[in-house]
Amino acid sequence: RKEVEQDPGPFNVPEGATVAFNCTYSNSASQSFFWYRQDCRKEPKLLMSVYSSGNEDGRFTAQLNRASQYISLLIRDSKLSDSATYLCVVSRMDSSYKLIFGSGTRLLVRP
């Protein structure tokens, strides 16, 4: 079983739609959580960190449920430019603070 699991998608939604992705992690000692965005054939870039109380950045809302060990990302009012792969990332609680990446959820926003 992968340590971080995501639905690969693709999620195909019209412009203006609201879309949500979930991610589950298996290591209960995971300490930090992130969403990264990766455009086709490009490097991953940090979209947002995920805090225990939930956090929002414009049209993006991230939430963490430690009891159920899942993380979510909600995108409101989808834009064409949101089309990308969204990577769920957790960090282990050890001295190296390695980042563990999910394999990503692909989002396609159509006109």
Add this chain to the structure above:
Amino acid sequence: NAGVTQTPKFQVLKTGQSMTLQCAQDMNHEYMSWYRQDPGMGLRLIHYSVGAGITDQGEVPNGYNVSRSTTEDFPLRLLSAAPSQTSVYFCASRRGGRVGETQYFGPGTRLLVL
């Protein structure tokens, strides 16, 4: 700042050849790492370094060597290339090993081993 740079962008190797993937960062980051990304697998950590002179293995280190003689550079060496090493390789850096630090990635090297 150039951020994290990688060379080459593309490379084709024959089985058994060796090569070095270069990675450099100009942000004075202590923590650097190498990942490979394969379809459906996500990014997997190959090797990482928490500072000059210090390296350690990630989850898929076999067939790769690294060294960290300076803060800026973290080259990845393929000792004897195999078709299973066909992948996209990303180098990344962050300021330290602390929780929550942003990790920055280079543009990647696409490697094909025939």
